Amino acid sequence: MSESAYNYTHIVVGAGSAGCVVAARIAENLDNRVLLIEAGPDQDALDSTCSPSRIRNSRRVPMRGQSEFFDPKIDWDLQVHMPGYLQGASTTMRVPQAKLLGGGSSINGGTALRNTQNDSREWVEMGNDAWDFESVHDVYQVLEADHVRGTHGPHPIQRAVPRELGSIQAAFLKGAVEVGFKEVIDFNETGTEGAGPSPVCRVGDQRVSAADTFIYPRRHWKTLSIMIGATVDRVSFSRSSSNNDNINRATGVILADGRSVEATVEVIISAGAVLSPAILQRSGIGPEDLLRQHNISPIVHLPVGHNLSDHPCIPIVAKPRVGSYSDKDYSVQCQARWSSSMLPGAIDHQLVCFSYLYVHARDPKMAPQRTISGAATGHVAGIGCNLNKPTSSGTTFIQSRDPNVLPKVTMDYLGTAADQASARELVRTGYGVIRSAAMQSVLETPLGIEDSTIASNDDLDKFCQAHVTSTYHFSSSCQMASREKGGVVDQSGRVYGTTGLRVCDASIIPTVPASNNMWTTMMFAERIGRSVRDEKDVGREQSGM
Template sequence: MPRDAFDYIVIGAGSAGCLLANRLSKDPSCRVLLIEAGKRDNYPWIHIPVGYLYCIGNPRTDWLYQTEPDAGLNGRSLRYPRGKTLGGCSSINGMIYMRGQARDYNNWARLTGDDAWSWESCLRDFKAHEDHHSLDDGADPQTGANSRLSDIHGHGGEWRVEKQRLHWDVLEEFATAMTEAGFERSADFNTGDNSGVGYFEVNQRSGWRWNTAKAFLRPAKTRRNLTVWTEAQVDRLLIDTQADGRQRCTGVIVRRGPDATPVRASREVILSAGAINSPKILQLSGIGPAELLRRHGIDVLTDLPGVGANLQDHLQIRTIYKVTGAKTLNSLANSLFGKGMIGLKYLLTRSGPMSMAPSQLGAFTRSDQGQPHANLQYHVQPLSLDAFGEGLHRFPAITASVCNLNPTSRGTVRIRSNTALDAPIIAPNYLSTDEDRRIAAQSLRQVRRIVSQPAFAKYKPEEWKPGPQFQTDEELTRLAGDIATTIFHPVGTARMGQNGDPQAVVDNRLRVRGVSGLRVVDASVMPTITSGNTNSPTLMIAEKAARFILASS
């Protein structure tokens, strides 16, 4: 296939890009090129669920980004993992299947003026690619069994959702303590209201990670009209000025090894490089805040101040409690015998700790009774460590991480230079508002209330981080800045909005304002962050975008 013989070019073979490549190439007359900067997903640790510990911070699978020192984190800089391989972040993330809350999408519909982004409409797109375990036996038309589930979940799609394959008594007791503290039980976090405590469902198949490369690229690999380039980094977009003075994106400059090559698209270029790399590529191409572009010697083709603005992320406050008499991963994995038994169990049954997502038990609740909806999310883990990628502590412990689902702090992503190989400047500005700092202090107090319930007393919990000596709101807010870290959910840096919104980068069909032939389809288009993990909402966006694109071709 000639290098310029493509109808569509998709930049980034992550969660959105893999789905788009599948959907667009279903039409054999559409010639599709999918470009990925990373390597193939043939690294073994990608596919073993616990392998995220070896993929994050690994140049084989991670862009190795760092944030700027952050005042809200008391001057700390954080590791900022982003997937760099086929499957993108779905190859290194926590595998949690989470849609968020119905109100998230109804708010998007309000902000864009388009009911296509409402919960009712988005639910159809979630179901379109879902393969949910609860419907494996089908729905019984006589009894109506599973009929309600089929209203909420899909079956037979590419994106597999299963229950986790292990159990921890200490987590079950923590869940009971949560109910004693006033939480309700939840059997399904994905109905549109995720309030309650329960166990996360995961994107796995029979104990293996199910990434988007397996789900969407593998079925399409024999299509002659789909070309996938790996180890190919996009330097910039090709923007032509048409006779009427309007800008049109006609292709990309791709670097494969030492050579940079132009590649053309006759219909559209679709930017799916994620909330960090999509704004970076736009800015390098002359689309973004004019002052920033001029500072780096880049010609301003389209002045869009919202490119790289509106960065939102979930900041998790990781509290750690030492426990007595409980089996935790710390005690199992800190001996050669324990590691051997863990490995043997996975080898024989594809279960046990090697099959586990980073978090098993979850909960959604309010930080205070004045909140109109659940605004906190818990990730509870039968382990403790200083940071992912580092060793487990030598003492038995659990981690109860809690994050503000709807932060009001906003950050930025800005190019560092006019060179594509330079990492961007990532400044999340965590805890930069009074509301976010207040909720952080409330979160720490709420964790203490849960741990003090009778159900958990038998483990004699001892607060190790942040420490019981810290009691005032001022102390707790400062300590939150010391122990909090990203939960890897950056969104919003090329957000969608209505015409006339000066900060909107794309319209309600994800077309870049002022440049035809160019869309952004990834988490960067979210105007506000979803109330939960962001990978599956990104797939929903790509599903909807594929329909938009094909309808306009």
């Protein structure tokens, strides 16, 4: 059954942080007719248990264990497998993955950190000379409405001022300065290291998602259509020969319910670093052995689903002292960033202060955090020690041809000697901050870690392995790189071995950025979306940007 009575030029699959931006930019060309497909609901249509007011309240984030973020209406119920950990430690972890208009930007902390100069150098080395630091800096400028930086783009960025800081957040800043960090205001100033307020996408206490900025103001446009509650199974192709080469041209998508939708120009997959590889794999694009295992005829052999990256987090937690926390406090406001001794200039270490983390919930759907030693059910606070340039990675591979079966995600957190050494340095710094006089005035003694743990490499390694968790920052599973370096897409997001097919989301980021992924993802989407919008030739042969 076909849904192509309407003549779409472009189909964008996934209305998350990237898909909203890409679809909006392509729809600015009056010659285009864009269909944006989202598996989840429109947040404005949610019921009282998962209401728009709850979702938009930026004080509420998944780490608080609040039920709306794990409601099956808006969450994929993803389980991450972690092999090879300490005997008795959990080997699976519940990780929130948003399924609604706006994607992760509709539920996350909204941190808007730019990628670093070191990130861009790595990207260029992967064969992406169009993504040098100066070029991407200009794209961020176009996106941001940030009074600190004096920019006037469409997407608002704010930082907590001193009067807005909860007592735990304020103590974190004082404690960081105590142990030697300089206090900073703008982490997006090139090369900035220190401690200060996080730049976040909000206005007042309201979270601002990619859908809020890019889709809701354009819903009436004739160039943009939105299909809600539709899961995409795979991309459809036609095959022709030109100059003795077989050309696999994307012609549309097939939905999980069997309907098909056609696109005359391009299909753009923006389903995220976990799910975009699954769509490609079901379409016949991926590792041949995996495809044949599921009786899928290979179209293009590419390392789709490999190189899945995340920022491992080792939390150090404590019970808040009486009177140090209010339910009106934000969960996350401040952080510290610096370069490790192993990667000078990379700004690869990050401490994020959290005023509220919910652990040991009886309902595992309400608590993605792994078990924290010594923590009773309920509220803890502390510091997330984030390793932002890990060398270990994972995979996301389909388990079935059924589009309703999630892929198997396997992550080898701290799986390399380099990551283990970096984690020791990172956690020792975090421990110094949480044991500072300022933080001890608002928190009790840290749980499950003490001075003797810090003093022993072996004990500290065991602590890190037992407590490492996800930051939900998945990326790089459809790597943008030259084909010789293992790339899946070229510099414009075009999938090798095909025409009329791109990927644009966190999965194409060439190497994991030393920052929360959302803002980098939106930067990639802004640039690729504008490029597609401005293209005149619908032949779509692969080329650089």
